[in-house]
Amino acid sequence: MSEPVLEIAEITIREGAEDAFIGGVRAALPVFQAAAGFRSLKLRRSIERPAVFRLMIEWDRLEDHTIGFRQSPGFARWRELVGAFFDGTPVVDHSRTVVET
Amino acid sequence: MSEPVLEIAEITIREGAEDAFIGGVRAALPVFQAAAGFRSLKLRRSIERPAVFRLMIEWDRLEDHTIGFRQSPGFARWRELVGAFFDGTPVVDHSRTVVET
Numbered sequence: 001m002s003e004p005v006l007e008i009a010e011i012t013i014r015e016g017a018e019d020a021f022i023g024g025v026r027a028a029l030p031v032f033q034a035a036a037g038f039r040s041l042k043l044r045r046s047i048e049r050p051a052v053f054r055l056m057i058e059w060d061r062l063e064d065h066t067i068g069f070r071q072s073p074g075f076a077r078w079r080e081l082v083g084a085f086f087d088g089t090p091v092v093d094h095s096r097t098v099v100e101t
Numbered sequence: 102m103s104e105p106v107l108e109i110a111e112i113t114i115r116e117g118a119e120d121a122f123i124g125g126v127r128a129a130l131p132v133f134q135a136a137a138g139f140r141s142l143k144l145r146r147s148i149e150r151p152a153v154f155r156l157m158i159e160w161d162r163l164e165d166h167t168i169g170f171r172q173s174p175g176f177a178r179w180r181e182l183v184g185a186f187f188d189g190t191p192v193v194d195h196s197r198t199v200v201e202t
Contacts, residue, residue, distance in 0.1 A: 025200050041201065041202045044197060047195045093147050
């Protein structure tokens, strides 16, 4: 299997909604796990800025996220579960590994 | 062993210096590998913004990076190897996993 593409979505959460957001991400796991090209998901929380989370998802190919997932009912379901907790628009980036230990 | 802290340093590189920067990171691997509390390193390159790299380092504890490494000769050596290629100051964040598949 080729090296996956990593999506990092930096999401700032409204004050007081952090726990509800984390619960929403847990509830959304089956949605991601059912998506074509999905490999793994981690939600990370910043230590310096606890309102800032990073959703880190490995996809087989860039298009599995940008086309396949975003045009699927799963994306709408994801936003239903967590969108109300967002403080602003997530900042999304995709990257590939160039050096690793 | 407890869950590590992930440092993410977002580093923008001057146009044309990307390959030299990648080479500098490779040359710096032994510096990181010798640092107390170091676990692993990945350098990722953005697909949307190829001048943007993310250095992702797992440390045993936050202080292994913020105090131990930054006050060590290794940090000076790291900057010697790659600092000239930076376009601006890296943006550094530390985070912990809260959900994972």
